[in-house]
Amino acid sequence: MLRKSIKKRGDFDIDIVAVVNDTVGTMMTCGYDDHNCEVGLIVGTGTNACYMEEMRHIDLVEGDEGRMCINMEWGAFGDDGVLNDIRTEFDREIDMGSLNPGKQLFEKMISGMYMGELVRLILVKMAKEGLLFGGRLTPDLLTTGHFETRYVSAIEKEKEGLQKAHEILSKLGLEPSHEDCVATHRICQIVSTRSANLCGATLAAVLRRIKENKGLDRLRSTVGVDGSVYKKHPQKENDVNDRLEGNIYKIDKYLYDMRLSEETLQEVSQRFGKEMEKGLGADTNPTASVKMLPTFVRSTPDGTEDGDFLALDLGGTNFRVLRVKVSDNGLQKVEMENQIYAIPEELMRGSGVQVSPEPVC
Template sequence: MIAAQLLAYYFTELKDDQLKKIDKYLFSMRFSDDTLKDIMNRFRREMENGLGRDTSPTATVKMLPTFVRSIPDGSEKGDFIALDLGGSNFRILRVKVTQDKKQPVQMESQVYETPDDIIHGSGSQLFAHVADCLGDFMEKQKIKDKKIPVGFTFSFPCAQTKLDEAVLVTWTKKFKASGVEGMDVVNLLNKAIQKRGDYEADIMAVVNDTVGTMMTCGFDDQRCEVGIIIGTGTNACYMEELRHIDQVEGDEGRMCINTEWGAFGDDGSLEDLRTEFDREIDRGSINPGKQLFEKMASGMYMGELVRLILVKMAKEGLLFEGRITPELLTKGKIETKHVSAIEKSKEGLKKCMETLTRLGVEPSDEDCLAVQHVCTIVSFRSANLIASTLGGILARLKDNKGVGRLRTTVGIDGSLYKMHPQYEKMCSGMYLGEIVRQILIDLTKRGFLFRGQISETLKTRGIFETKFLSQIESDRLALLQVRAILQQLGLAGTCDDSIIVKEVCGTVSRRAAQICGAGMAAVVDKIRENRGLDHLDITVGVDGTLYKLHPHFSRIFQQTVKELAPKCDVNFLLSEDGSGKGAALITAVGCRQRELVAQQQH
């Protein structure tokens, strides 16, 4: 008993000492309440710039009109095709909308791979590929002889003048197909379909995946006025009063605005909040200087961010007894999924041990605890960032309605939000793993990790996937499990190293969640102000892998929004297949409105 108590005391003292070192080392990644409010207010100013006629051309947050003017009212019905293009996989869905209350929406879908040579090739190749996949799907569904209404989810910034017309502003994520920017993507797809000549398609609507998320949640909850994606990338949309949208004629009614908030900070407005690890992530990306908010908050680089932190900590002797392996130096070795796994409390440490072992650093139990703490800090930042921007949206909704308190529903999707252990259903995972990697490199350089030795794996971009953050931060992972994740990544670390790695993961995730929360708070508060309300009730639809998969992201995100937009009661509604189902529902709304116009003309 005495031995057990002494051992427990040793680990408690060890952990507290390690965590204090990490907290001091990663101080710049933690945000105070005042900083989060400041982020929300900065985002609100950017929203105003994006909506203004004179300021919109140079605004970084583009606030793009979508020409979606209402959510489903429940009267929609019909047979629709939905195309979902936005990542390495291209999905096609057949969606049947009925009046059956038990199962109003029935879906069949198929996933088609989009190879890198297509993504990085020419625009004609890309849309020929889409047309070929659509032809194959229609043949398998035995509907090639029918002209079924099509909704096209195109998850990139587009300028729209009509619901069925979208000019690509710029590629994001990993897409670089030439000859598409500045062109109408619906026209390019129609030409590719006509070139085949063996089927017809009535493309009625082109929408962003955030709009699809809002529409999907709006089908279930008509208070849903906000959609948010927290996954590989991050973005949000909301219903704005038409009188505030200078780019569109008319003052009556509302229209959905695609904020494209991933570009928030591209003008330097977040420069004081970016760390050396964020800058390293940006320099190594395919679009340096662009989508800076997304790189801080989304899931794509969360794992890489953790890796960079661990490398630096190891170099400084804070981890792994200063040892740095080739694996630890390898980009991409730590993924966001690893971060999510490491952050789980009970099994997180085991996953951390496995991850670091794969990186060849032989982590100690202390190393695993440290890495878990790093993951927590990274994740918490992500959730805070997104919560801050969401707070801006909610504040605007509240103002728009002129209520003292806003009650609404937020539709959410995304694997980071859904699967991160405490971000319950999280923020945006594209960059968080890479941020963790950069921090680990830095801590290793300082001798805080891996005995100061940086492995070749840790030097490699992309090894620390965002999924590892979710695993490491899990509430169910024990210390040895975090060490096991580190071992899987080729990182042989000590118990101290485990503590630090877990803390790095948590820091990166927390920052991302806070940033996202600040943005969302700005959006809902704007809606409240627009409506002249003292209080706003609203539903926000959420989608995205980071939100869904990370263990802590959703909790931090929602808490940040609540603190930054206290006059808004927000119901977060998790979207299921929002990007595909939502496109079909928008098409269904379009068909309903077209039928009404036809009836009025007769």
């Protein structure tokens, strides 16, 4: 459609070199400086990953020489029920209240769009059971979306986390005790740690596949990572005051199902590896939750690229139009000009639809 629209105008001489998403763009950008990069990962409003696969394993594309980048669309991992045993009541409530129930279940467990809401649901349930805030609830705490993911990051900060917890809970109309703030801090830790662990488990499956494809005992590879959750989330705290251990234990016990064991994470990694295999097969792809979409990008940058490029960046929250000038004069200089357009939330959260019959340039 883009080619058709450009041709219809008649006043541009533009060739469409590639159509890639943000994961592929992240991998390519990282690969420009680090030639060992062969994986792109996004952990932000949404989540996804891509990697370089051997052509001989991609049944959906003709040819078996060389490699091609695969856009995994891993946010849909679990849509076939393979993660049902580790999904909690809070995950199910998030899903039922979303615009696409039953879809993107893995994404709903780990991405920035849902982490704040997961914490809010936990706080509400514990308050109803009299375990937090003296059993008191407020309209703000009961309102969907009022506990933002940025609050999770703020509360987890090493030095001022408890102070931030008090400020945020007070903003929601509560009168939190010190113990309430400590409990909220721990809840945020558990939700975000689960997110990181699940992301790590699936990423391990990707790297294991690359290593096996190359027949190596030890893989040296680079992962290009981007996204607001990855960039803005603080380092995890090493410990909490000893006198608060009893309160921490209470929270850990209450959220036991969210604290995934190493054995469970290894099982998740194995399941994801099997879904990758299904997605690559022509016969099994239709039933795979991880679709493993060929991008027709057959190599990563080697640092010698140059020229003028028009890039359209459709991200999780914004649509960007960029003019990119790459200079190969020994300095690998890249200049960019861009215009940003906001994506309406109903489109951002909704399922894929064709917005218009033909793009307008």
